[in-house]
Amino acid sequence: MAGEGTDIHHGGFQKMKRFQRTLALGLAVLTIAAVALTGCGGTKTEEPKTEAPKTDAAQPAAPEKKPFEGVTIRFLASQHPWTDTIKKEIPKFEAMTGMKVNMEAIAENQLTQKLTVELTSGAGTVDVFAQRPLQEAKLFEKNGWYADLNTFVKDAKKTPADYDINDFFKGPMEVETVNGKLVGIPLVTEQQIIYYRKDLFEQKSVKVPTNMAELEEAAKKLHDPDNGMVGIVMRGQGNPAVTQFSSFLYSFGGEFIKDGKFVIDSPEAIKAFTFYGNLLGKYGPQGVLNMSWPQAAGIFAQGKAAMWLDANSLYLNVTDPSKSQVGDKVGFALFPAGDKGSLPYSVTSWGLSIAASSKNQEAAWEFVKWATSKEMTILTQSAGNPSARASAWNSADGTKAWPKEWVDVAKKSGEIGKPADRPLVINVGKARDLVGEVLTAAINGQDVTGIAKEKNQALNEMLAEENK
Amino acid sequence: MITRWIDRHIKWVFPLPAVIFILLMMAFPIAYTLYVSLTEWSMSAVTPPKFVGLDNYVEMLTADTRFWKSVWRTFYFTGLAMLLETFLGVGLALLLNRDFPGKNLLKTLFLLPMVATPVAIGMVWLLMFEPTIGFMNYFLGIFGIPPQPWLASEAAALPSLVLVDVWQWTPMIALIVLAGLVSLPTDPFEAAEVDGASPVQVLWHITLPMLRPTIGVAVILRAIDALKTFDIIYAMTQGGPNYATETLNLYGYTLGFSYFQLGSASSLLVIFFAVVMGVVIFLNRARKGVTA
Numbered sequence: 001m002a003g004e005g006t007d008i009h010h011g012g013f014q015k016m017k018r019f020q021r022t023l024a025l026g027l028a029v030l031t032i033a034a035v036a037l038t039g040c041g042g043t044k045t046e047e048p049k050t051e052a053p054k055t056d057a058a059q060p061a062a063p064e065k066k067p068f069e070g071v072t073i074r075f076l077a078s079q080h081p082w083t084d085t086i087k088k089e090i091p092k093f094e095a096m097t098g099m100k101v102n103m104e105a106i107a108e109n110q111l112t113q114k115l116t117v118e119l120t121s122g123a124g125t126v127d128v129f130a131q132r133p134l135q136e137a138k139l140f141e142k143n144g145w146y147a148d149l150n151t152f153v154k155d156a157k158k159t160p161a162d163y164d165i166n167d168f169f170k171g172p173m174e175v176e177t178v179n180g181k182l183v184g185i186p187l188v189t190e191q192q193i194i195y196y197r198k199d200l201f202e203q204k205s206v207k208v209p210t211n212m213a214e215l216e217e218a219a220k221k222l223h224d225p226d227n228g229m230v231g232i233v234m235r236g237q238g239n240p241a242v243t244q245f246s247s248f249l250y251s252f253g254g255e256f257i258k259d260g261k262f263v264i265d266s267p268e269a270i271k272a273f274t275f276y277g278n279l280l281g282k283y284g285p286q287g288v289l290n291m292s293w294p295q296a297a298g299i300f301a302q303g304k305a306a307m308w309l310d311a312n313s314l315y316l317n318v319t320d321p322s323k324s325q326v327g328d329k330v331g332f333a334l335f336p337a338g339d340k341g342s343l344p345y346s347v348t349s350w351g352l353s354i355a356a357s358s359k360n361q362e363a364a365w366e367f368v369k370w371a372t373s374k375e376m377t378i379l380t381q382s383a384g385n386p387s388a389r390a391s392a393w394n395s396a397d398g399t400k401a402w403p404k405e406w407v408d409v410a411k412k413s414g415e416i417g418k419p420a421d422r423p424l425v426i427n428v429g430k431a432r433d434l435v436g437e438v439l440t441a442a443i444n445g446q447d448v449t450g451i452a453k454e455k456n457q458a459l460n461e462m463l464a465e466e467n468k
Numbered sequence: 469m470i471t472r473w474i475d476r477h478i479k480w481v482f483p484l485p486a487v488i489f490i491l492l493m494m495a496f497p498i499a500y501t502l503y504v505s506l507t508e509w510s511m512s513a514v515t516p517p518k519f520v521g522l523d524n525y526v527e528m529l530t531a532d533t534r535f536w537k538s539v540w541r542t543f544y545f546t547g548l549a550m551l552l553e554t555f556l557g558v559g560l561a562l563l564l565n566r567d568f569p570g571k572n573l574l575k576t577l578f579l580l581p582m583v584a585t586p587v588a589i590g591m592v593w594l595l596m597f598e599p600t601i602g603f604m605n606y607f608l609g610i611f612g613i614p615p616q617p618w619l620a621s622e623a624a625a626l627p628s629l630v631l632v633d634v635w636q637w638t639p640m641i642a643l644i645v646l647a648g649l650v651s652l653p654t655d656p657f658e659a660a661e662v663d664g665a666s667p668v669q670v671l672w673h674i675t676l677p678m679l680r681p682t683i684g685v686a687v688i689l690r691a692i693d694a695l696k697t698f699d700i701i702y703a704m705t706q707g708g709p710n711y712a713t714e715t716l717n718l719y720g721y722t723l724g725f726s727y728f729q730l731g732s733a734s735s736l737l738v739i740f741f742a743v744v745m746g747v748v749i750f751l752n753r754a755r756k757g758v759t760a
Contacts, residue, residue, distance in 0.1 A: 113725050120511045139728060143512035178578050229599075236620075239709055287599030287620030289709035295598065426510075429726030440710045 011209055066098025071363045073127040075103045078111050078350065079132060081316070082188050083130070093370050112136065114260055119145040120363035127358040128367055130187070133175045133351045137183055138426045140353075146183040147354040152365040152416040153182060163369060164391075172348035172388040184351030185372045190245045190313035191413035192344040192421075194333040197222075197326060200229075200306050211337040212251070212275060214366040215307075219283035222306035233296045233305040234280050234290030236443050238436020239367035239429075240365075243421040244310055245439055246345050248272045251338030256423035256435070260351075262459040263436060268339070273452060277442025288443060293317075301325060309335070312410055313349065313386055315402070332406045334413060346417020348388060386410060424460070426466045434459050487750060498741075505734035517731070524735035535736065536718040539743070545626060545715055546694040549633045553685055556634065557641025558679070562671070565649045581636045593632045594619070597704075619705050620714035628728065629713055632700055637693070637696025641686045648682030649675070655738065684755035691751060695744050716740045 027434055067179045077083040090101050106114055111130070118126050120143075131140065140146055141227060152158045153165050165173075172186035193207065201208060209215040219231030235241035249256070251425055254264065254269035263269065286301055293310055296334045297317040300308040301324035308318065312332070322325045335344035352372060354364045374391050381392045384401040392398035393414075399407045423431045441451045475483055505524055507517035513650055528535045531618065581589070596603040597618035605615035618628045629698065656678070660670050698717045707714035714722070720740065724733035 027631060116511055116728075139510065142515075143510065229602075238710060239705075239706075239708075284692045285600045289617075289622075290620040290625070290705060298598075299600055304600055427727050427729075429722070430570065431727075432724075433722075439708060 001180075001228075019070065025347065035198065066096075068363050068366060069098035071098070071360055072100040073360050073363050073367060074101060074125060074127040074357075075101055075367070076111060076115060076126055077103055077105045078130045079105045079107050080188070080350065080385075081383065082350065082380055082385040085380045085385065086376070089376065089379070093367065095362075097366060097370075098109060101367060106301050108132070115140075115145075119143070119357065122357045124355070124357045124359045126355045127360050127364040129353055129355060130350050131184055132371050133184055133348050134420055134422055134424065135428050136274070137176065137178050137351075138424065139428075140177040140428055141181065141183055141375055145356055146178075146181065147356045147358065147361055147364075149182040149354065149368075150366070152369075158362075158365060159369060163373060164420065167374065167389050167391050169388045169390065169414070171346065171417075172351075175419055184353040185368055186348040186351050187348065187372065187385075188350040189315065189386050189388045189414070190311040190349050191346040191410060191417050192244060192309060192335050193312045193409050193413060195300060195305075195308040195310070195318055196331045196333060197306050197329050198331040201331070205268050208331065208333050209336045210334070210342075214443075215336045216275075216283075219279060219307060223283040228304055230285045230299075230305045231283030231310070232279060233285055233288070233291075233299045234282055234306045234309050235293055235296055236284065236291045236440075238289075238440045240292035240436075241434045242432045242435045243345065243437050245272070245276050246418075246421040247309075247335050247343065247437075249337065250343035250345070250418050251335070251340055253338070253340040256420075256431075257425075257463075260463075262423070262456050264438065265449070265456040270449055270452055272338070273438055273442040273448045276439065277445065277448070281443045281445050284443075289374050289440060291368045292308075311349075312413070314407065315406060316384060332403070332409045334409050342416060344413050344417050345413050345421035347419060347421045362377070425463060427462060430462060431459060434462075490545060490554050491647075501734045501737055504730055505738050507731045509730045509731055510728040515719060520731065524731045525739070527674075528732065528735055528739070534714070534719060537711065538714050538716050541626060541713065542717070542743075543693060543713040545697065548591060548627070548630045549637070550687060550691055552630070552634045553638045553690060554639050554683065556638045557686070558645050558676075560638060560642035561645035561649055564646055578688070579639050582639045582643075584636070586699035587637070587703045589632065589636060590700040593700075597628060620625050620709060622710055625709060625712045626703055629701055629704065632704070633694065633697065636700075638689060641683075641690060644686040644689070645679060645682055650681050652678055681755065684751070688748065688751045688755065692744060692748060695747060718744070 009096045077086075083103075087103060087105070090103065093099070096100060112132075112135075115126065115129055115131070119140075131137070159165070168186060169189070172189060173182075176182060176184045176186055196208060196216075196218075200206075201218070204221055206221050207214060207217050209218045215232075221231070222229065223231030235244045246256070249264075249269060249272045250412075252268050252272040252275065254263070254266055255270050256264060258266075264273075285291075285305065288296075291299075293314060294317075296308060296310060297314060299305050300448050301318045303326045315330075315332070316323070318324045324330075335342050352368050354361055354368060358364050374389065377389045377392045378385045378395055378398045380399045381387045381389075382401050387393070387398070393411065402410070422428055423435070425431050438448055438452045438455050442448045504517065506519060506521060508520050508524075509515075509517035553591075560578060564571065564578070599605055599615055599617050599620055604618060608614070608616065617624055619625045631738050652675070656674050657670065660674055664703075665673070696717060697715065698721070701713055701715060701718055703720070705713045707718040716736065717740070720733050720736045723736060
């Protein structure tokens with residue numbers, strides 16, 4: 001200690017200067033090294049390019065220049081099994097067209113924000129993007145972010161006949177069409193179904209529910225919280241639960257919007273709210289108010305619930321043995337019938353769009369066309385992503401990913417289902433929050449009539465504001 | 469010529485990059501937010517922002533019940549977290565200031581929560597709070613305490629979030645206070661010992677009064693951060709259930725990125741900015757009053 005002290009007093013200043021010089025020298029060396037390294041990197045990546053013509057010449061099979069050589073497009077995708085499947089195929093597409101596809105997969109809420117920021121800037125940084133038509137189509141179209149895909153689809157030169165746009169289901173195409181403009185190509189569809197525990201239903205000889213009364217009956221019979229088993233689990237967190245509530249609303253004869261006005265305070269809607277809240281509040285797990293699908297799926301997969309009602313596209317979360325303890329015991333059944341019959345939602349959860357600000361729209365369409373072609377759709381569907389193409393559903397290859405029971409329920413739900421699972425307004429987020437408040441009150445066991453009236457009025461005020 | 473000019477104005481040239489950076493990255497966003505707060509805009513590329521004057525502010529301050537509730541929650545969250553963190557943090561610092569075997573190991577362990585990523589922490593606590601399969605209720609069950617709803621009940625959600633904040637940020641207060649403790653002069657303590665003061669008297673009449681400026685700084689730093697807390701709340705409840713954990717920051721985020729009401733969101737942020745400034749000025753005054 002003392003030695004150091006004297007050092008600073010006597011030779012310290014000299015030492016410091018020397019140290020500074022060494023530091024400067026070191027930094028200079030580092031900088032040069034960095035420059036040299038990046039330089040090396042540059043030449044390395046260029047190598048294949050300079051060699052490429054040689055190999056082309058050696059192989060007479062591919063003499064002509066690839067159509068999109070040197071074009072780079074940026075694709076903002078969602079984190080979704082569909083994305084995982086297509087990602088593996090993109091190198092083939094790149095080899096075929098000479099195009100470079102820069103793909104970024106982002107979780108859905110963050111994707112919306114990223115798109116919002118990048119598309120608002122209008123700088124053309126995004127070419128192709130995945131979107132949720134029911135959630136975003138109206139707003140994005142209002143903001144002028146979509147390129148009209150009709151200009152490509154209806155041009156025989158850009159879209160060969162074998163693309164077959166009429167092969168897509170009508171409902172999804174309608175949802176992707178805003179004010180006569182085709183804003184996206186439907187990618188993934190989903191329907192609400194019942195997941196149930198085959199073993200438990202058999203043990204207690206409970207009938208698989210086909211209507212609402214039976215659903216409540218089954219939940220009641222299987223509800224045994226003392227032994228760690230609840231009758232049913234569903235989403236209970238206001239905003240996310242709205243979509244799963246929609247099937248109940250329709251089946252009880254209600255609607256979100258009728259003749260341009262919100263009607264969530266109609267007697268049918270009140271009945272649906274009360275039923276949903278009562279079912280989940282009485283026979284559901286603790287803490288449903290903070291549950292979206294991951295939490296609900298988790299409880300079902302842990303073997304703590306006898307039934308789960310949610311989108312059929314989430315089935316891997318409860319059947320995959322690496323995620324679920326009850327994978328081999330899960331049964332699938334059609335959404336139960338209410339006063340108006342069984343009316344589950346059958347929706348397009350994801351679509352593929354081209355940005356209006358993209359400077360490579362031709363290349364972007366080439367990519368969208370390829371990613372949504374019949375061949376690719378069968379491939380992505382065989383990996384477990386329900387598509388909107390009839391041909392994929394009719395092919396044995398296209399349905400091989402799922403148990404037969406699941407396919408039957410999905411097909412049937414697709415036939416009878418309603419094309420929207422949320423109010424179709426511009427400000428979907430706010431509308432879902434407001435409907436969610438009524439749902440929360442219902443789950444808490446409150447009388448929903450008053451709050452439904454209040455929120456319905458707020459929703460109509462919002463709608464009037466939007467239509468101004 | 470140019471070199472001469474640079475030489476003459478060297479005192480302006482050197483700070484220039486920093487000045488440009490601050491103008492671009494701080495002054496411009498604030499000014500732009502102020503401008504957007506006076507408009508109605510959904511980020512549309514085809515319909516430009518519509519100028520509405522102070523309408524957004526008037527509506528927010530007079531008609532928006534969600535706004536006032538979120539103001540209250542922001543202060544509730546910050547207040548409760550600050551109180552617990554200061555109390556525990558000072559206690560922890562006093563403990564770590566003593567010599568005992570394993571002290572350094574313990575110090576390191578206590579500091580770990582602070583270096584972890586808030587969103588990751590949120591995810592882990594979310595699992596722990598899960599009422600059916602989570603650890604917290606299992607833990608309570610060992611002592612025969614009935615399971616709690618934690619984040620799932622409107623009453624318990626915000627206090628549960630405070631618990632996470634306390635867990636993560638108490639070490640920061642402890643760290644600052646510990647640094648203050650180490651730098652305290654030794655003479656007063658020696659004098660107290662000579663005068664025969666009891667340990668409690670030493671703590672109450674010597675240690676704590678001398679630590680007050682340090683604690684003040686720690687509280688200010690932590691208060692600013694706590695007011696702005698976003699990550700753990702967003703990761704764990706997204707403001708729910710039924711808006712029970714919607715603080716100002718969360719509400720601003722929802723207005724902007726879920727409702728696309730950029731005007732309202734900006735006016736909220738301007739108000740929020742003023743609130744944070746106000747709190748800082750108040751705490752700073754209080755601190756100066758103490759030291760003076």
